[in-house]
Amino acid sequence: MTSTPRAHHYDAIFIAPFGAVGISADEKAVTHISLLPHTKTALAPKKNTLAYLACVQLLTYFDNADYIFDLPVRLSGSKHQLDVWQAMREIPAKQTRTYGEIAQLIGSSARAVGSACGKNPIPIVVPCHRIVAANGIGGFMGKRGEIKNVNANNGPLAIKRWLLTHESSGCVLNQSTLIL
8 A cells, every 4th residue: 555655746634543644636536545644734625626525535434434435536557456456445344355365366466466455546445454464464555564663553554453443343353463
């Protein structure tokens, strides 16, 4: 999942439970969502724009994990990345799949699926957090396993855990997925 901006212009930035969320959109689609540190300053979107709609839908999701996004998004990548991202979009809330399961579904390898997850330009809406390792949480935002010397309460894997926990009501997850 892509999390750090690549000199992105944000049309909106709002504070989420785990940090800030930056949204880029044009008149036709949401083009990028970045998960940013709490230190980012909020930026209100202009009303009646897709950035505004994205904020509304993301905030609704944070209130209700069962919310189904219907934002128009523009995903640009290789055929393989697009296949992985489409498979992600088909994973319902409160469910997870392993990298291996997605790989088998699209005729790929687990490592290649993980790489495509790390390049997801529209996290949460395209739910890369729902893809986990066979024996644990897996990676997130281009990071794998536990990250030493990073605050466990606000690092990339903490965000993935927050999202999975948010969705876990009534969901059966491997306990190692949620352990800090």
